[in-house]
Amino acid sequence: MARVATTLGTSTNRARRLVRTALPAGFVLQVAGQPRAVLVEGATDVAVLAALLRTGPPVVAAGGKHALPLAAAVARALGAAVDVVLDADDGPHAGHRAREDSRRVRAELVDVPVHVLPGDLETCLAQWPAFLSALPEGLTKDAAAYGRAAQAARSSPPPVLARLIQDLRDGAIRP
Template identity: 75%
Template sequence: MATTLGTSTNRARRLVRTALPAGFVLQVSGQARVVLVEGVTDAAVLTALLQGHPPVVAVGGKHLLPLAAALAGALGAAVDVVLDGDDGPAAGHRAREDSRRVREALAGTPVHVLPGDLEACLARWPAFLAALPAGLRKDPVAYARAAATARGTAAPPELAALLTALLSP
């Protein structure tokens, strides 16, 4: 794993202990395949839509995706990464550049890039919005409920394509 990250073994161990969310290792250990996402809202929505298969794990930020992918791979899991492209009008140059760097660091790992971000996709899904009484306010519990309610209705094309890709072996 240290070689994959281009760092020392001690630094890789320290990063795993201090940078990744508590319980990350337990969530990916023993899994044949995992989907890694930036944050808990992404994990809540995708877990509800995929019904937990494959498991979706939040890593605590875009910058941690390469570390998390290396660790999950070292633990024997096949890894898919879902990343916000941050290419919408609200995203700044720095966000777009961070996304580009993360994609480069994940070379060889299947990376699914959402245009803009997950909220931009969800904002174009009428059934999701109808099931979300408080609006798009980054509430993981409310998002998971709304996603479960909207599951089975016509999702925006980019989200439907992502779900198809993640459900295929």
């Protein structure tokens, strides 16, 4: 915990409290002992990326964009190399605050490979007809439905997701 505290520039007690309250239950167990982990914002990201990766490092939700720097510090303190995937939130429907949050998080993760999805995950998925066909409810932020649709899609994902998956499999992007 001291290493996490140092990385975050805070006390060990505060770091311990943050890990208990800001990260999802089970986060530490999912990354402990892993040589590498892919950290994402939430459950829908996990569902889609885990289905597309199939094998490779575990995809673990940080509990929101704001928690990604803490999640990365904890995972690295536990010995895992980390890749972070986050939304740019730069689409026409994203608010100013979301765009600024994305910029702030990227700035805090300078020593971690960060893969930025243009717009958001739904923007990328909307470009994948086979995924949309396998998702009769539409893009509703339903993690289980997204996972099933990603597994059922009979074509390759759109280029932006295909490149991301290849980069995550290769693990070649390192700061």
